[in-house]
Amino acid sequence: KMTKTIIKLTVRDVRFPTSLEQHGSDAMHTDPDYSVAYVVIETDQGMQGYGLTFTVGRGTEIVVCAVEALSALVVGKSLEEIVSDFRGFYRLLTSDGQMRWIGPEKGVIQLATAAVLNAVWDLWARSEGKPLWKLLVEMDPRKLISCIDFRYITDALTEEEALGTSLDQMLKEGYPAYTTSCAWLGYSDQLLKQLCTDALNDGWTKFKVKVGADLKDDIRRCSLIRQMIGAHNTLMIDANQRWDVGEAITWVTRLAEYKPLWIEEPTSPDDILGHAAISKALAPLGIGVATGEQCHNRVMFKQFLQASALQFVQIDSCRLGSVNENLAVLLMAHKFKVPVCPHAGGVGLCELVQHLILFDYISVSASLDNRMCEFVDHLHQHFRSPVVIQNAHYMPPKDPGYSCEMLESSVQTHQYPQGQVWKKLQ
Amino acid sequence: KMTKTIIKLTVRDVRFPTSLEQHGSDAMHTDPDYSVAYVVIETDQGMQGYGLTFTVGRGTEIVVCAVEALSALVVGKSLEEIVSDFRGFYRLLTSDGQMRWIGPEKGVIQLATAAVLNAVWDLWARSEGKPLWKLLVEMDPRKLISCIDFRYITDALTEEEALGTSLDQMLKEGYPAYTTSCAWLGYSDQLLKQLCTDALNDGWTKFKVKVGADLKDDIRRCSLIRQMIGAHNTLMIDANQRWDVGEAITWVTRLAEYKPLWIEEPTSPDDILGHAAISKALAPLGIGVATGEQCHNRVMFKQFLQASALQFVQIDSCRLGSVNENLAVLLMAHKFKVPVCPHAGGVGLCELVQHLILFDYISVSASLDNRMCEFVDHLHQHFRSPVVIQNAHYMPPKDPGYSCEMLESSVQTHQYPQGQVWKKLQ
Numbered sequence A, B: 001k002m003t004k005t006i007i008k009l010t011v012r013d014v015r016f017p018t019s020l021e022q023h024g025s026d027a028m029h030t031d032p033d034y035s036v037a038y039v040v041i042e043t044d045q046g047m048q049g050y051g052l053t054f055t056v057g058r059g060t061e062i063v064v065c066a067v068e069a070l071s072a073l074v075v076g077k078s079l080e081e082i083v084s085d086f087r088g089f090y091r092l093l094t095s096d097g098q099m100r101w102i103g104p105e106k107g108v109i110q111l112a113t114a115a116v117l118n119a120v121w122d123l124w125a126r127s128e129g130k131p132l133w134k135l136l137v138e139m140d141p142r143k144l145i146s147c148i149d150f151r152y153i154t155d156a157l158t159e160e161e162a163l164g165t166s167l168d169q170m171l172k173e174g175y176p177a178y179t180t181s182c183a184w185l186g187y188s189d190q191l192l193k194q195l196c197t198d199a200l201n202d203g204w205t206k207f208k209v210k211v212g213a214d215l216k217d218d219i220r221r222c223s224l225i226r227q228m229i230g231a232h233n234t235l236m237i238d239a240n241q242r243w244d245v246g247e248a249i250t251w252v253t254r255l256a257e258y259k260p261l262w263i264e265e266p267t268s269p270d271d272i273l274g275h276a277a278i279s280k281a282l283a284p285l286g287i288g289v290a291t292g293e294q295c296h297n298r299v300m301f302k303q304f305l306q307a308s309a310l311q312f313v314q315i316d317s318c319r320l321g322s323v324n325e326n327l328a329v330l331l332m333a334h335k336f337k338v339p340v341c342p343h344a345g346g347v348g349l350c351e352l353v354q355h356l357i358l359f360d361y362i363s364v365s366a367s368l369d370n371r372m373c374e375f376v377d378h379l380h381q382h383f384r385s386p387v388v389i390q391n392a393h394y395m396p397p398k399d400p401g402y403s404c405e406m407l408e409s410s411v412q413t414h415q416y417p418q419g420q421v422w423k424k425l426q
Helices: A060-071 A079-084 A086-094 A107-127 A132-137 A141-145 A159-164 A189-201 A215-229 A245-254 A272-285 A298-306 A322-335 A349-365 A408-414 A420-425 B060-071 B079-084 B086-094 B107-127 B132-138 B141-145 B159-164 B189-201 B215-229 B245-258 B272-285 B298-306 B322-335 B349-365 B408-414 B420-425
Strands: A006-015 A035-043 A048-055 A175-183 A206-210 A234-238 A260-264 A288-291 A373-375 B006-015 B035-043 B048-055 B175-183 B206-210 B234-238 B260-264 B288-291 B373-375
Touching: A006 A060, A006 A107, A006 A408, A035 A060, A035 A107, A048 A060, A048 A107, A060 A107, A060 B060, A060 B107, A079 A086, A079 A107, A086 A107, A086 A322, A107 A132, A107 A322, A107 B060, A107 B107, A132 A322, A132 A349, A141 A159, A175 A189, A175 A215, A175 A234, A175 A349, A189 A215, A206 A215, A215 A234, A215 A245, A245 A260, A245 A272, A272 A288, A272 A298, A272 B272, A272 B298, A298 A322, A298 B272, A322 A349, A349 A373, A408 A420, B006 B060, B006 B107, B006 B408, B035 B060, B035 B107, B048 B060, B048 B107, B060 B107, B079 B086, B079 B107, B086 B107, B086 B322, B107 B132, B107 B322, B132 B322, B132 B349, B141 B159, B175 B189, B175 B215, B175 B234, B175 B349, B189 B215, B206 B215, B215 B234, B215 B245, B234 B245, B245 B260, B245 B272, B272 B288, B272 B298, B298 B322, B322 B349, B349 B373, B408 B420
Parallel strands: A175 A206, A175 A373, A206 A234, A234 A260, A260 A288, B175 B206, B175 B373, B206 B234, B234 B260, B260 B288
Antiparallel strands: A006 A035, A035 A048, B006 B035, B035 B048
16 A cells, blocks of 8 residues: 655745844854755655755755755655665665765765755654654664664674664653853854843853954953853853864963863864864863764764764754764764764754754763753744753653744745845845 | 956756766766766956866756856956965855855865866966966966965965975876776676777776676676786776775775775775775785775865875865865875875866876976876767877877867757757657
8 A cells, every 4th residue: 555655845945134133153154144945745645744954045055956856766755665774765865876976975965865854754753643852762773773874884883783772761851952142253242241141041051152263352252251151150162163273272272261161163074183183182171172063974973983083972963864874973972982962053953953862862872961952042933843942951842743844934935035035135 | 457357157067878888887886977067157358268077967957056156256256366366266165154054165065166166277277378287387386375275284284385395397298097998897898808908909007997896796807807917017996985994804805816006995985094994904915095086175185194094196176176176185195295196087087187197297296106197088079179198198288278178069969958969868
């Protein structure tokens, strides 16, 4: 019997003009318009799955083009067929004999893979009537492992080792979060102070500051924030790839007195050996290195772990090849005993990644030591099931699926370039 | 005075149905249709520059879309303006505050950057009336260095060190080539024997064989070719990323008796530490590791060199950010004393990369030890100034420019999907 055959895939270019207010600004991305390539798949029984990948404006149309190229590999397949050999389906998308050339497994084509597979995972979870994290937590470990493509990582983690990972069962009251909403690079000191005060009142204890454009400015801002939040709360700093290796070490050393827990993205996201050198130099200062939001696949994460090049793994739900590839990274991080602190923010990244970090906590790490998930308080109102934050914790989502579904009215208003919001701005 | 302002950029999707005859087939790319995103820029004075990047069929339309996204950064600029701060222009393209998110400097967006900048370099060389290699060789070293973006590589090579590189002046009679035309994976033994015999008669002494799909098959083919070419000629093997790290070591060890000079692309092109482990394991067998055709930027090459992860650097004229980024890699390879043996073949890769390797020989390495450039004898007839091979050597091109210009009739016949060739195949 033909059940749940995917008969249609649509993809839309949806952009929010966030650059108008300097939300999301950092040392390298000075004018981001938070955007998504938004995918909807539909089955012959009228069921829908929603997926997206995050972008920051121009170039979203290229990702849309890539999703369209992948859609031929999805449409016509049944959900059962896909999940009965999800590893095979993953490889079909990532190792197409012609399309892999323009990756492989990186950049535009990997972002498109993420958007498409996010929709497939959403459909799967919905068809089981569960939120995604619950689908994962309750899945037979062998089934779960069969979703992962182990190609190129068997020297760090074999399928057998992955199966041996303890899949403990426990559920607590939400997952600790930190906030990046207070200190974007483009914000004034006045605004920064106000946002800090508000956040402290709301129960936030962990704060991230953007740095890297100007050292004097960074010293002033870090000093200000440390003063605002006190010695007992946690401060992290984020350079968004601004520096070369030597420069990163010098610059961060100058900011050491403000006691940041980590420096995030000090240099090129591709520079494993560079991050290792920075980690080594900063360890005596008690500052760790965090990276991952632009780490493009499991092979890169493998090496970051092998080389002790990071002390915090920042997975991203939309950069890697969806849940499948994130599972591989979570399991490797566990083996190498490095905490996972997901990247979030943007559009929908919080909604999606909360499922992955809940799974990590319940079934893999069973620990909250040095673990927390980024939170940014923007654009959640455009989602059908927005994140719920209570006392600086992510509360486990209850609705079936992967929390990707956007309000149709939001999609239409923000579609680029024909949506109302963009027409007005032209 | 406004001279040579670029007023127009066009890009076309041009594909050759090479998969019909198994040209170019390997363990991972089983049905390549050699293709290009073909760029033409035009100045207000009617001068044209031609550029391309190479792809293998499906997905070319995504690269075309990316080129279109970049074109706004090029059109309206004058050639003088660009080359007076080429580093700045390079960074404008690769570090656009919004578009860098979908790379950065990798995959589709970097391929598009290559196509666009290849056209700019072609225009520059034409406007000086010189073939590109000559433009480079005769350029003031400071000017040359000012084309390179040193961001993220200063821990391996500083601008000052690069300037210290001896820019010797000497010109010989052509650059040694090796052939990959004889032993694609999809060829029969009969065809392979015939092609070997022909190549030996034409003076070829260095041969590359595709391996990695089936060990028994590889043993038979390597044995056959070694027998055909004799002990004195050179054999290289190429797995096109088929293996995991351990598998690569085991497999290549089984082929060691056929004395390959190198194993090319044994595993993921992103796996620096994996290549280092393979290099270490194979060194006692006298087999080097070669990689680079899918190495996506200078940061990755830097680490391959730092980690002794390769013994042959295979630059690609269309994967990296054009001449600018290739210059960075040539200079780093020189500093680390590793020979450069460019990747070529495809469509136009031989035409382009010959300029770079001539420059490397004349101005950087001044050596032919363990150096040679790949050659594949396909599709040259579609170019205005095709490569000239004499006695297995690339003869220095004489026409002005970067040898990117295709015959307009070839472009029109092969444009996808509306060209005659593709209409017939539908």
